[in-house]
Amino acid sequence: MTLLIVTTVLWAFSFSLIGEYLAGQVDSVFSVLIRLLLATAVFLPFLRWRGYKAATILLYMAVGALQLGVMYLLSFEAYLYLSVSEFLLFTVMTPLYITLIYDLLKGRGVRPGYALSALLAVAGAAIIRYDKVSDNFWIGLLLVQLANICFAIGMVGYKRLQEIRPMPQHTAFSWFYLGAAIIAVIAWLMWGNPEKLPTTSLQWGILIWLGVVASGLGYFMWNYGATQVDAGTLGIMNNMHVPAGLLVNLAIWQEKPHWPSFIIGATVIFASLWVHKKWIADR
Secondary structure, three states, rough: OHHHHHHHHHHHHHHHHHHHHHHOOHHHHHHHHHHHHHHHHHHHHHHOOOOOOOOHHHHHHHHHHHHHHHHHHHHHHHOOOOHHHHHHOOOOOOOHHHHHHHHHHOOOOOOOOHHHHHHHHHHHHHHHHHOOOOOOOHHHHHHHHHHHHHHHEEEEEEEEEEEOOOHHHHHHHHHHHHHHHHHHHHHHHHHHHHHHHHHHOOHHHHHHHHHHHHHHHHHHHHHHHOOOHHHHHHHHHHHHHHHHHHHHHHHHHOOOOOHHHHHHHHHHHHHHHHHHHHHHHOO
């Protein structure tokens, strides 16, 4: 749980940085490429293949390609149609995707209790982030939901792989990031725009921070933490970035949230976690 909390705080800065300094200014595919190449470089020294079946390695690469490669491409594109607040609003369904996909991968029916606690987390985040959306929100909504599903499948897939095909986490992540980086390279060769590269040291600095810290260390801590908790807790914690992101906006850009909805929504999210841990988990 500690790793999930630390990563949530870390990621809270990413949404605003991308929305403020990269979206619409730097080619989205290039942003994904640099972010994933840097994250891959962090874990490349831990790359090992001896003693592991090719199928296992390919599966770890596949979940990385989906959770980060495809998800990032969809997310960065979505920022062209959405404000940061709208983007955060449209991520609130991810907890439900996580619990449903995990149950499907385990080959069992959907557990009503887990779905209920996930829906409580969704409701809390929606209460916080609901406001008037832009004219392009349907395109943004579709892109974010596809990104959410890719993120959920990859995260739950990694958790499941650690259960049935265990591998040391640092080694697993070297293959995980390699799979994501391959997707980014292919995307750059197909759709990249070399005329929209970063033009300021601030943009380059943000890309380096996103690649090394938010992606490289952040996703390692998040997925490592994901293997230590049940799927319901994982889903609920995924929505903690909503209140955290708003507090970051307040602290750095003095963008005040609507306090009544913020307090009510955050309370519902924390209540969903308490209800899940007290009455639902492991039952």
